[in-house]
Amino acid sequence: MRQRSAYRALANDLRDAIVSGKFPPSTPLPTEAELATRYGVSRQTVRQAFQWLVADSLVYRVPGRGTFAAPFSRSGTYLRTLGSVDDLLALSLDTELEVVAPLTRCANVDAAARLQLDTDEVMEVTFRRLHEGETFCVTTVMLPVWIGRLIADVKWLEQVGARSPDTLIGLLERAGLPVPIAGAHQSITAVAATPEIAAFIELAPLAPTLRIDRVYFDREGRQVELAITHANPVRFPYRLELRRSLG
Numbered sequence: 001m002r003q004r005s006a007y008r009a010l011a012n013d014l015r016d017a018i019v020s021g022k023f024p025p026s027t028p029l030p031t032e033a034e035l036a037t038r039y040g041v042s043r044q045t046v047r048q049a050f051q052w053l054v055a056d057s058l059v060y061r062v063p064g065r066g067t068f069a070a071p072f073s074r075s076g077t078y079l080r081t082l083g084s085v086d087d088l089l090a091l092s093l094d095t096e097l098e099v100v101a102p103l104t105r106c107a108n109v110d111a112a113a114r115l116q117l118d119t120d121e122v123m124e125v126t127f128r129r130l131h132e133g134e135t136f137c138v139t140t141v142m143l144p145v146w147i148g149r150l151i152a153d154v155k156w157l158e159q160v161g162a163r164s165p166d167t168l169i170g171l172l173e174r175a176g177l178p179v180p181i182a183g184a185h186q187s188i189t190a191v192a193a194t195p196e197i198a199a200f201i202e203l204a205p206l207a208p209t210l211r212i213d214r215v216y217f218d219r220e221g222r223q224v225e226l227a228i229t230h231a232n233p234v235r236f237p238y239r240l241e242l243r244r245s246l247g
Helices: 002-019 032-039 043-055 085-093 109-114 145-151 168-174 195-200
Strands: 059-062 066-069 096-107 121-131 134-144 181-192 208-218 223-231
Touching (some): 002 043, 032 043, 043 059, 109 223, 121 145, 134 195, 145 168, 168 181, 181 223
Antiparallel strands (some): 096 121, 134 223, 181 208, 208 223
16 A cells, blocks of 8 residues: 555656646656655656556657657647547647658559549559658558549658658648548558658568558548558557446
8 A cells, every 4th residue: 555655746746747838748747766765765766656557648658768748729729649530630749741752743543442432533642651760660651532632732741851840631621621521540560661661660571560541531521541550569559448437
């Protein structure tokens, strides 16, 4: 019981410091050893406190680098955990994308089928997303042609190497997407990185990656975007919180 009280007290102190702004977003927290000495507790107690803060999306941990305060919006909502489309839009707060294949019109039978289109043509763009200069994923986005035309005049989407903090969803909605995006169907698989994908996300060829497929739909139920992401599993750990209803 004393150990439980100790890690909860430490977690509450750190929570207050994060919320008050003592540790701004992406700022490293003191190490386990430093906190153990400061609070007179074991490193296991500090580790439990960090685990509690991770579960509440208040911090995120980077192997070999430390524990960092999680980014949050002005409303105080922490955005490191991706649980909604709004959380995906919030990637623009502390990451940027880099174009690796410009927006083009092409034939893609598989994408067209998944988007339930009457034609095989789509608009397609590939970019990688970086945090503090490190690439953690590469994404190919496929759009129905009529939607892709909404952002066809965004010049930086035509330039390989161009960077922007934007998200494609945010660009589309600012460009006048007639019906807002309401949600997405997502599937996740583990796949071996092709040489091209491995080069983009700084892995060895055939190294394991997380493949995340999302098909976005609008309020009228129409499929409006297919995004296929390959993530570096070291830099992009996937965490899903499940809760049980206790009545």
